[in-house]
Amino acid sequence: MKDLRSIEYEDLCALMKELGEKSYRADQIFTAVHSGRADSIDAINVIPKTLKERLKEHLFLSSMTVIKKQSSDDGQTDKLALSLEDGNVIESVVMDYSYGTSLCISSQVGCRMGCRFCASTIDGVARNLSPAEMLLQAVMAERETGKRISRIVIMGMGEPLDNMDNVVSFIKIITHPKGRNMSQRDITLSTCGLVPNIRRLADMKLHVNLALSLHSPNEEVRKNLMPIANAYSIDECLNACDYYFEKTGRRISYEYALFDGINDSISDARQLSRLLKGRNCHVNLIRANDVKETGLKGSTQAAATAFEKELEKNRINVTIRRRMGRTVDGACGQLRRRVIAPGS
Ligand code: SF4
The missing domain is CATH 1.10.150.530 (DNA polymerase; domain 1)
Known part of the structure; x- marks a missing residue:
């Protein structure tokens, strides 16, 4: 069946x-x-x-149940904990922007990538989500919030390129003219850097936006934050992203979570600028949340602003992404953990 x-x-x-x-x-x-x-x-x-x-x-036809909803004080962010038919729990986040409502979806139950700053990976990966389970997150988000989802980011729990076939099927289904007919340009897939699959995706010429979690221009610091960096160097990641741009014409976003004293100095910003110089790209800075399990602390607003200014000085396109609010357990995987492991 x-x-x-x-x-x-x-x-x-x-x-x-x-x-x-x-x-x-x-x-x-x-x-x-x-x-x-x-x-x-x-x-x-x-x-x-x-x-x-x-x-x-x-x-x-499978179904999904909302088991918890948390909304930010300003009403612009809703985080949903969703129960799947086998009892597993995932999460999605609905965010209002001036240009419309965006939905951040999960692609796996848990994640095996082991990023040190991420609650989704604490118990490893339980299983991949099916295309239906990704599609249902959009259905449930619209029903629960009454808002029309105009953009989707595959940036929640899980590494989408570790569940590539199902994620690609999801993209094909949600963008099909006989179905929901969402534009591929309104979908962003975020990866921690599975280089061979970035290249495979580029060859499919799907025209979705690609975001790479970079988080440091320094190989050793990146390895310390993200174990996947031991498998693929920064150069290999950037070359794969260049290839994606060549094949699809879609500008690459580089995600950069700022951690106090780890990757947020002016010299980091300069090194990052040198790395990205001449590339048609955009840097999204995120002031990270504190991670009590690993002692990592998010950068101060002042450090984030100084970092941004240094990139701008070097003519790198950059924005500081709005924080998704501590009031909704903003960081990836945190609401789910509260639901499956109360007290954590
Ligand atoms: S940040 Fe993304 S890739 Fe890294 S462990 Fe969390 S869900 Fe996985």
């Missing part, structure tokens, strides 16, 4: 053919499922009962 929501349009067309059904049935089913209204095969009103019964022999 397969989750109908995880099936790409072309595969649904093939299934209809196999079942001896007219091809327009695939359009009807795909549209009904991805409009977000049909929660069960019985609720696909546009198809006859006999076809529903035949579909149920091969397919099902």
